[in-house]
Amino acid sequence: MPIDKIVDEQSLQQLADDQLTEVWKHATPEHPALRRVHDKLNDSEGAAAAITSYDRMHHRHSRS
């Protein structure tokens, strides 16, 4: 279910655990601790820990 639907239909207070996870995943938390979990849920913890990585330089351009 799209995230806005979930929030439209129920208040955050009534969310089931799995729905809370979905909301958390799609929220844009400014709270640093909630943000860390948000990043981890979106599997970007690695990117946050390493501000850049060799893999992320995905537009490397070789001339040979």
Added chain:
Amino acid sequence: MLEQSPPLITSFLVKIASRCNLACDYCYMYEHADQSWRSQPTIMSKKTVGLLAQRIAEYVEKTGMEKLLLVFHGGEPLLAGSERIVDATIEIRDRVRPGTTVDAAVQTNGTLLKDSDLRLFQIHGIGVSISIDGPAVANDLHRLDHKSKSSFPATFNAIRLLRGFPKVYSGLICVIDPSVPPQRLLDFFCELEPPNLDFLLPDATHVTPPPGRDTHPTLYKDWLLTLFDLWFDHYPHMRIRTFDNLLEAIAGLPGTTDSFGLGDVSLLTIETDGTYHDLDILKITKHGATSLGMDLEQNSIFDVASSEALDVHRELLSLVGLSLECRRCPVVSICGGGCVPHRYSETGFGNPTVYCSEMLALIQHAKQRVKDTLTITPSPKSAELVLDCDEVSCFDDHVFNKDLLHRLYYAESTHQRQRLRSVIAALGAKGNTEARALVDELAEAHEHRQLEVSVQPSIVFWISLSEQYFTGGIPKTIDGDPICKQDEYVSTIREWVKNGIPSGIRINRQDEMLRLPFGHTIVFEQGEFARKCEVIVREAFDLIGDWNPDLIKEMRWLSPEIQLIHDTTAHPNKAVSFSDNAVPHCLYISLRQDGGLLNAYDVADSLIHEHRHQRLYLLQASVPLITVDAPFVHSPWRAEPRPPSGLLHAVYVFCGLLQWWIHISHSTEGEVQSNARHEVGIIVSKLNEAFPTLQKTSLTAAGTSLVSALRQSYEKVT
């Protein structure tokens, strides 16, 4: 018993020393039921270390694991000396098969830690975590030496030394005492800026309950809730592992400690005599509780992992191994029954943790705080800019599309200005006087100056770096080394706000913010060689200007920084240029090839190439072009499969380069012309292959519109 494959042991707690120079009254090793330390050798011998290295090497070979962790523990591990710890690490790293990452860390009370030890640990990549219970008054409640003298001055001095070695500083561990006000602890630890902080409950069981709770049943609950609220409201940038893990468990993420969530056995203890033991804290339950009856000489690690003794512990970490009360509990998926040793009673481990009421209250409270704090807000950038498909289709134009690009650039710089404002306000609030001044100066500057400064590549990187520190992160280079805080960069930003951005395209400007993310892997050209390269880059810009003056204008503001680099990992016959969205609007250009330098035409190709990436990044920041960036697809430019977004970038870039090389093939003669024709041939053949693949990926309506426009333009010129 569970019918499954043995657990994967990824962490090895190496008891390099079995004695301690302190006599902390709560220590699970010396002050609880198990007294087996008395018969252990004081230091692990070199022979035992050799056997351990051999066993770990065998295990790595058998399991194919790629990464493991060694934790040097005691007693006090530094009683064995830092050289022995380093030697053991080296021996194990040398013995495991190549490509295996062996992380190593020391858990110490710090009293013996010297500057020379830290230098050694830094050289060998060994982390240090220190145990300290707070300021002197708190620490001295329990952490005294054998003569009942305070350990605080020596430990505190060790932390002071350790902070000078950010690569080595792993964290701090504090055992809580509810007589110490939580605020006092948080103030104390906040000053020490630990990369990680652990608050541990005093080890207790149903046989030996938590001290003080018999007379004050809510003692620990009240204390924990107060600590949580203070942290959540005032110190959330601090990474307190206990609370971070709690929030992760509430979010449904798998547990990474044995305090929250269900899991599996992944740690093995090796005592100084070379015997294998289970989780060290089980020593609080009964004498010999950790013994697995096996040793390095006789048994492989795989034998231990497959043993029935470890299976018993394993079951306790699964739902079926929990007490009926736990299995019926609404928060069992978060709590996981709590720390196994804390479940112990005379009848065994079939009980909720002795801290059950505290855990339940903390989980429910934390969950409520999360719900009260989480809000759904639309992304600021997508709210500011709406483009229709026709407009997006114009984005294929290789000419200066001033209006569209300006709108995208305005949205991007407005977003970056907001981030910059937040970061300097936060720095100012922490007492940085330059940041406070900058808050006012930025607000007073002309709107154009505010936006222009905010979107500069070096400043965008600095904002990201600072944001990571505020959220408790430790930014790292691509080599994995931590990047220190760069608060002093505020003075450079102030100068730019006051005097404006240096005009024109800036080639190889000395600015650490453009270089820090890339560690030692990317070398930035210097001196006379850099000056030679710069001449060729300027020639390349002249060639681009002769072909398309509007493109040069566009590059001046959209790609204002050029860094001249050399990729140390690249094959010598390849000049590897790149773009990285961590430093947007900066082009990283390499000119070295086969011991010589690229000519101006090829450098122009690299500049246009990387600039096209920047152009597309800008569009993507406001307009989604791909719905699902999967599955990976074949790209004619790469051996390995690429995400659809990677193929889209390649097609976008090469459509632009095709026009460049067609122009060169028409306007030159001889070898240059022949090379240009060759480039055209290659690009055409690859685009012929790429377009049909790209059009089958999950493009949005805007993405489809852009790709159709690119294809139409492509078909016109070919």
